[in-house]
Amino acid sequence: MSTELQQPPFKSGVLRWIDERLPVLTWAYNELVVYPAPKNLNYWWNFGSLAGIILVVQIVTGVILVMSYTPHADLAFDSVEGYIMRDVNWGWLIRYLHANGASMFFALVYIHMFRGLYYGSYKKPRELLWILGVIILLLMMATAFMGYVLPWGNMSYWAATVITNLFSAIPLVGEPLVTWLWGGFTVANPTLQRFFSLHYLLPFVIFAVVFLHILALHQFGSNNPLGIDLSKKDKIPFHPYYTVKDVFGLCVFLLVYGYFVFYAPTAFISPTNFIPADPLQTPTHIVPEWYFLPFYAILRAITFDFLWIVPAKLGGVIAMFAAIGVLFFVPWLDTSKVRSARFRPIYKWFFWLLVIDVLVLGWAGANPPEGWYLVAAQLGTLYYFAHFLVIMPVLGKIERPLPLPTSLSDPVLRGTRSQTAN
């Protein structure tokens, strides 16, 4: 809890002098050293800190890339593929770290989110913690999309065209709104320049929201695999126990990240993006980056007019934004009092069904919207919303959870005695 602050053991009088006037050291000491973390956190709890580290990597490499990048429709492509990749010292490395870093960031955050869904980390009193996380996800999506446009390859150009055209589905104001977003009548230089500005701004907004996320986290402390509230004796200081565990996780993560950067740097880059932007030539098969594929599948799954009043185009856009919007309500859609899926025998299966569902949606999103792919996307979309809007609320009422332990030592020492779900 952040209420009882401990003084760091100062060795230097200068540091003490500073800290008395500006208590940043006390703050850092309490949040990063003495912070009492549950004893029983498993490796799924590594992904939050990993996401924080990759955010810093993205900001550092991004700031360096900007020094050699030219945000102009005539020069952007050459400044990336010509200048940065060939002429700037280590430019290839910094660019591949940045481009693959975006993919890594999403992978880490998606695992982090599924961890939260499995162990019920969004439940009372951590609702705002979860909501701040969804806000970070939205900001990441906007940042990643605009960053993808900056190299001004042909997929950049058409991704920008397609995504901004989503807003044209809005009745009445859609068309003028899109013209406003573009700063012209098509995606062009003004669009590129404003995307560049925002792509530089948003990561710092994310950084600020991450601070709020940590503030909310430390208010009640981390959830844990059992999902029960732990007493003080079931907690250990963050340093050295979890700093060491996080560093080990970081080493493993760096191996994966390094594999992509050094051995498969273009694995996530569409070949079409090595062709400069061409407003006259749409790529035959437009696909977004992998981390948008499930949402892209939902967008294209709505091929029919809904209730005679919502045209298919608007319906798809609404469904796609609703797929993220529904996450904001998860703390209240889940009516079960038990947090961890370990003690929820039925929810556990639905959780894995949701994981499979999202993977199926991703696969459908990577393929053309026809035949079985379309059917898969439509069924997947149906299940996605059913999971959050029907299964979660109903299951919480009818499921009988397993008996909960009262503390960490309890199931070991007194195996039989237990507490029922409140």
Added chain:
Amino acid sequence: MADSAVPHDQPAGSSRRDFLELVAWSTFGVGTLAAIWPLIDSLNPSAAVLAVATTEVDLEPIEVGQRVTVMWRGKPVFIGRRTEEEIEMARAVSLDELRDPEPDEARVQKPEWLIVIGICTHLGCVPLGNRSGEPRGQWAGWFCPCHGSHYDTAGRIRKGPAPRNLDLPPYRFVSDTQVLIG
């Protein structure tokens, strides 16, 4: 807690834990330096900048007594084809009178051709005197209007606040009429 892993018969500071800690921090330090180096080195001149780091000048059209300015690495370089009189003036002066003593012979490869970087060694202004009609200062070389430094016909500082003679760029004569600067 921390010393429970240290066997009691071992002297402090030589435990296995100390060794592991040392190895871990060394690895972390080396790794961090290796990771930061590309970021720092990326700010050095790129291959595109280095590729245009030399300038080749055709000396044929330059007449005796004429001075021209060429660009080398974004800086002005003064090339002067000196008259006999200018060479004599540069060689007549005693080194004791100079702030930055350097014989004229050390500042030229061929007495006729003086090649100096046209940037005042005081605070970086471009001195006057390379174009006809501009003031050349008291020693018929160059005069810096910013803070009043006077240079002679060998580009040496004679009066004013500048600390050094005009710098010499690296150059070589590719042929009798071609010089490669850089």
